[in-house]
Amino acid sequence: xxxxxxxxxxxxxxxxxxxxxxxxxxxxxxxxxxxxxxxxxxxxxxxxxxxxxxxxxxxxxxxxxxxxxxxxxxxxxxxxxxxxxxxxxxxxxxxxxxxxxxxxxxxxxxxxxxxxxxxxxxxxxxxxxxxxxxxxxxxxxxxxxxxxxxxxxxxxxxxxxxxxxxxxxxxxxxxxxxxxxxxxxxxxxxxxxxxxxxxxxxxxxxxxxxxxxxxxxxxxxxxxxxxxxxxxxxxxxxxxxxxxxxxxxxxxxxxxxxxxxxxxxxxxxxxxxxxxxxxxxxxxxxxxxxxxxxxxxxxxxxxxxxxxxxxxxxxxxxxxxxx
Amino acid sequence: xxxxxxxxxxxxxxxxxxxxxxxxxxxxxxxxxxxxxxxxxxxxxxxxxxxxxxxxxxxxxxxxxxxxxxxxxxxxxxxxxxxxxxxxxxxxxxxxxxxxxxxxxxxxxxxxxxxxxxxxxxxxxxxxxxxxxxxxxxxxxxxxxxxxxxxxxxxxxxxxxxxxxxxxxxxxxxxxxxxxxxxxxxxxxxxxxxxxxxxxxxxxxxxxxxxxxxxxxxxxxxxxxxxxxx
Numbered sequence: 386x387x388x389x390x391x392x393x394x395x396x397x398x399x400x401x402x403x404x405x406x407x408x409x410x411x412x413x414x415x416x417x418x419x420x421x422x423x424x425x426x427x428x429x430x431x432x433x434x435x436x437x438x439x440x441x442x443x444x445x446x447x448x449x450x451x452x453x454x455x456x457x458x459x460x461x462x463x464x465x466x467x468x469x470x471x472x473x474x475x476x477x478x479x480x481x482x483x484x485x486x487x488x489x490x491x492x493x494x495x496x497x498x499x500x501x502x503x504x505x506x507x508x509x510x511x512x513x514x515x516x517x518x519x520x521x522x523x524x525x526x527x528x529x530x531x532x533x534x535x536x537x538x539x540x541x542x543x544x545x546x547x548x549x550x551x552x553x554x555x556x557x558x559x560x561x562x563x564x565x566x567x568x569x570x571x572x573x574x575x576x577x578x579x580x581x582x583x584x585x586x587x588x589x590x591x592x593x594x595x596x597x598x599x600x601x602x603x604x605x606x607x608x609x610x611x612x613x614x615x616x617x618x619x620x621x622x623x624x625x626x627x628x629x630x631x632x633x634x635x636x637x638x639x640x641x642x643x644x645x646x647x648x649x650x651x652x653x654x655x656x657x658x659x660x661x662x663x664x665x666x667x668x669x670x671x672x673x674x675x676x677x678x679x680x681x682x683x684x685x686x687x688x689x690x691x692x693x694x695x696x697x698x699x700x701x702x703x704x705x706x707x708x
Numbered sequence: 709x710x711x712x713x714x715x716x717x718x719x720x721x722x723x724x725x726x727x728x729x730x731x732x733x734x735x736x737x738x739x740x741x742x743x744x745x746x747x748x749x750x751x752x753x754x755x756x757x758x759x760x761x762x763x764x765x766x767x768x769x770x771x772x773x774x775x776x777x778x779x780x781x782x783x784x785x786x787x788x789x790x791x792x793x794x795x796x797x798x799x800x801x802x803x804x805x806x807x808x809x810x811x812x813x814x815x816x817x818x819x820x821x822x823x824x825x826x827x828x829x830x831x832x833x834x835x836x837x838x839x840x841x842x843x844x845x846x847x848x849x850x851x852x853x854x855x856x857x858x859x860x861x862x863x864x865x866x867x868x869x870x871x872x873x874x875x876x877x878x879x880x881x882x883x884x885x886x887x888x889x890x891x892x893x894x895x896x897x898x899x900x901x902x903x904x905x906x907x908x909x910x911x912x913x914x915x916x917x918x919x920x921x922x923x924x925x926x927x928x929x930x931x932x933x934x935x936x937x938x
Contacts, residue, residue: 465792465794465795467795592808592816595805595808596805596808598794598795598796598797598805599794599802599805600791600792600794602759602786602788602791603788603791603858605759606757606784606785606786607805607806607808607809608808608809608810609808609810648796653796653797653798653801654801
């Protein structure tokens with residue numbers, strides 16, 4: 386019962402965020418203009434601003450936020466590690482390098498192909514973490530150290546690629562810091578199948594993930610193949626976060642904090658956390674995006690940095706209070 | 709019903725710890741395995757639960773009419789040693805998961821019968837007052853009882869425990885052994901690997917002693933078990 390209030394509250398907050406995203410921006414559009422544009426549709430300039438510039442950005446923020454959040458939740462539950470985050474675990478590293486190649490113009494392919502390559506790279510990168518987390522006695526700290534090293538290495542490589550190709554600062558920041566600026570519907574379409582696939586896998590295995598909380602040996606006595614389940618979970622995390630990174634670049638901390646916040650609000654059930662991470666991730670992402678574009682208008686701060694700056698103190702508080 | 713071990717050798721891929729073992733573990737009895745560290749107590753349990761495969765020989769389940777069945781894995785609940793504490797889970801949630809099965813894998817929820825059985829085992833292990841407490845907040849003795857309730861709620865014919873009860877105090881160990889004895893009286897086969905010789909002496913129906921790579925079956929009455937080991 387309590388959780389249905391939560392979901393209603395989140396939906397209301399997301400709608401407000403949506404409205405803010407549509408109404409405010411660097412080009413001055415009054416509410417009157419907005420209503421006129423929607424009802425009469427006779428101002429092509431305004432239609433373009435609302436429909437082709439602001440709208441795709443909001444929708445992408447919602448989808449990407451959800452993607453990062455679920456992949457964080459998946460990693461935290463499968464590796465039994467509160468540090469689980471696609472970026473921290475180096476899973477997004479492959480996708481980030483693909484991004485750097487694309488921005489540098491070295492990889493010059495269609496948007497669909499680029500996303501597919503990014504997702505595949507992401508899955509390959511996650512192979513390493515899968516291998517590492519399959520050992521029963523591997524300590525969470527070891528896992529985090531390995532993941533962190535892979536992640537740091539991939540950031541260095543992608544920065545190197547961009548420096549070598551003399552990419553503009555703004556674009557480079559968009560890859561490393563994460564940015565939702567200048568996105569169009571064309572960017573949005575390819576992410577949909579990947580997100581649906583990722584969430585589908587996640588729902589398929591959510592029950593088994595619940596059992597995995599008890600540890601591999603106990604899970605096995607209940608008939609759950611923990612290695613296989615973990616493989617599916619990490620692939621799902623790689624698909625979701627790889628596709629997201631390909632559009633908006635690296636967004637740190639979102640995958641880390643969202644599951645923790647979700648857990649505190651909706652309780653400890655793994656399935657509930659996975660499910661509720663979706664709206665929570667979207668919520669955090671949509672508001673961070675508004676901050677990133679509105680606070681220093683007409684300039685933008687990369688949204689990833691906004692999330693890190695807001696998220697870090699929250700994470701510190703949560704770690705201090707709840708872990 | 710009984711687990712029959714027929715001329716089986718136990719060990720890891722290259723090292724054989726115990727060779728040509730013949731053994732029966734019947735329901736309704738409390739069997740204890742004793743032996744020094746590394747003698748192969750856990751290896752036996754792991755082999756019975758299919759974590760390891762027997763190097764040769766066979767292990768099977770014989771039902772009450774003397775027929776061989778291959779449902780051995782389905783009839784065993786197993787509590788391994790050195791479990792990590794599961795995080796973010798309450799006692800009731802943890803014990804509920806014991807009823808998990810793969811038949812309705814996409815939307816599994818404990819049924820009414822499941823919940824009844826869970827509540828029953830919580831009561832038997834005297835932990836129903838902790839139902840809504842986080843598992844990590846319990847003391848080691850209480851955690852032990854939660855895991856025992858977890859196994860009991862599965863209602864399997866055999867209960868295998870690989871337990872180091874060393875860090876528990878005397879009364880707690882006594883309660884624990886009492887519970888195991890009660891479980892075995894309920895037509896369940898209990899197999900416990902233990903170092904707690906005093907308790908084993910008092911409670912076991914059958915003692916299996918592992919020494920110098922051989923398995924020896926001791927019969928009642930047991931006394932001065934430590935002399936056998938060392």
